[in-house]
Amino acid sequence: MPELPEVETIKRGLNRYLVGHKIVGVDIRYPKIFVGNPRDIEDGKIKNVRRFAKVLSIDLDNGYSVLAQIKLTGQLIYRGPNLKETNISKKVFGGLGGKHTHVIIRLDKGAVLYYNDVRKFGRLKVIKTNEVTTSGFVEKLGPEPFLDLTLEIFKSIVSKNKTPIKLILMDQEKIGGVGNIYANDALWLAKIHPKRPANSLSPLEQTKLFKSVEEVLKKGIETGGASELSYVTADGTEGKYQEHFLAYGRGGKSCERCHKAKVEKIKLGGRGTYFCPNCQKL
């Protein structure tokens, strides 16, 4: 669930809280999640946190970075002097340091960065900073909305593929950062059926979809992301985009735009897919 807006929100929080802290130790409780040598980051001072699509890179001043791919249920939560907030969302299952806390990064001044992950799909990977952009996943990422995904490039990607448009939007090697929630909502906003072959979109539809993608992502960032499953921000609180869902998760409910049909739920590429059969025709 964490997609571009959620990870961007976490990035902003981590930049606010982590920068300047020194890592003093790493406790690994579930080894599969932590890849690389924890000693490489000990004594390193956090300089900056970057985002590449849905991946974060926590850069240290000693030449190493921690690549964080939180996937479905990973949470990076800071506690320490840079934060006044003490309330933690109940979506932090098990609490901080509980059964779902798999890595604890101890910082100076008594601060802590917790990695929680109910489903254990996420990974924290220690890697040299100058290898971040050439490492497997990051190198393969497609252009990203608001960054290098221009309308021209979007049109060229879309018109070159006959795969259903929703799968193109979610394919990280074609377009970086868009996941299931925002793909569903962008297609609803653009009134395009998720199963439409990408290359069947008219030039007008291409432009409309491009703008819709940017619009829903922007809304996601403004509202701090969608805390539908277990996404929380870096201070452990929830985002609000789930209050603005257009199609995602609205199966069986009346379409908010036409009120003439109920949002349908189907499976596409193994993912829950929501659309209005009246507004989004094949």
Next chain:
DNA sequence: CTAGGATCCTGTCAGC
């Protein structure tokens, strides 16, 4: 090249 399925995980929920 694309399509489809299995895999990793566990909380939640439907059905009996």
Next chain:
DNA sequence: TGCTGACAGGATCCTA
């Protein structure tokens, strides 16, 4: 009440 099974889903890997 308690058990069982289906389901959710990002990315990867494997087969057809």
